[in-house]
Amino acid sequence: MSNLVKLSLKKLKSQNILNPELDLRILLNNSKKKNNELFLSTLNEEEINKIKFEKYLSRRLGHEPISKILNKKNFWKYEFYVNYNVLDPRPETEFIIEESLYYIKNRKKHLNILDIGTGSGCLSVSLAKEFLNSKILAIDISQKAILVAKKNILKHGCNNQIEAKVLSFSKVYGSFDLIVSNPPYLSTKEYLSTHHDIKKFEPKIALFGGFDGLTFYKAYAKKLPNIMKKNAFLILEIGEKQASNCIKIFNNSGLKLIKKSKDLQKKDRILVFSKI
Numbered sequence: 001m002s003n004l005v006k007l008s009l010k011k012l013k014s015q016n017i018l019n020p021e022l023d024l025r026i027l028l029n030n031s032k033k034k035n036n037e038l039f040l041s042t043l044n045e046e047e048i049n050k051i052k053f054e055k056y057l058s059r060r061l062g063h064e065p066i067s068k069i070l071n072k073k074n075f076w077k078y079e080f081y082v083n084y085n086v087l088d089p090r091p092e093t094e095f096i097i098e099e100s101l102y103y104i105k106n107r108k109k110h111l112n113i114l115d116i117g118t119g120s121g122c123l124s125v126s127l128a129k130e131f132l133n134s135k136i137l138a139i140d141i142s143q144k145a146i147l148v149a150k151k152n153i154l155k156h157g158c159n160n161q162i163e164a165k166v167l168s169f170s171k172v173y174g175s176f177d178l179i180v181s182n183p184p185y186l187s188t189k190e191y192l193s194t195h196h197d198i199k200k201f202e203p204k205i206a207l208f209g210g211f212d213g214l215t216f217y218k219a220y221a222k223k224l225p226n227i228m229k230k231n232a233f234l235i236l237e238i239g240e241k242q243a244s245n246c247i248k249i250f251n252n253s254g255l256k257l258i259k260k261s262k263d264l265q266k267k268d269r270i271l272v273f274s275k276i
């Protein structure tokens with residue numbers, strides 16, 4: 001094994017990085033001069049751009065997530081540009097796409113979709129690709145997040161389908177077939193006990209949902225039924241302990257719960273409502 005590999009692994013381990021071998025392999029492969037896959041066991045140091053690699057490594061040693069170092073993260077079938085201004089797309093959020101596909105079987109339907117708090121735009125782009133005749137309004141109150149969403153919309157050629165803009169959901173008018181949202185939902189207590197690497201490298205505005213974490217759901221229950229067509233769907237990501245509170249919040253809102261589903265860790269994560 002090359003000295004560079006040995007030394008880098010030692011440094012990563014000394015910083016308690018969880019998967020040092022995997023991370024090193026990723027960083028090396030993103031610093032290579034040519035397009036051949038590099039392996040730790042057979043690495044020839046000549047094959048990498050050392051300056052680039054050392055920069056990446058020192059950022060990882062400072063616990064910066066690989067996604068933020070490389071400005072990319074995979075979600076659903078695509079790779080998205082990410083930076084500090086957006087939450088990294090997470091695998092549990094992919095269930096919003098799965099539920100959309102389950103409840104709306106006709107992929108050719110001309111859907112009117114709203115994505116609240118779009119962030120990187122990962123939900124909007126993935127939905128646009130699955131429902132090719134849909135029109136999507138992707139909104140976020142963060143100007144910086146909308147810049148990222150626009151970059152991803154262009155990257156994936158969805159500019160004809162998705163309009164991304166800085167706007168609060170309270171100002172949205174229209175009549176939608178599907179509304180999706182992964183709002184900030186951590187309570188004060190949960191945010192404080194969130195791992196410091198997440199607090200340091202992910203935007204608080206995308207994570208913190210007010211004292212009890214339920215601020216957005218309460219406001220959604222008042223507003224969203226008014227901008228949904230009959231039988232339209234609302235698909236929300238929720239915090240693992242919020243299912244019963246959220247269901248109560250939506251009681252008598254004009255929406256009925258049709259599904260509560262769990263993420264890969266068997267935690268309550270997604271609620272599906274339909275307009276009565």
Ligand code: GLN
Nearest residue numbers: 182183184185186206207
């Ligand atoms: N699941 C995220 C986290 O704990 C929270 C996402 C959110 O608030 N929407 O990192």
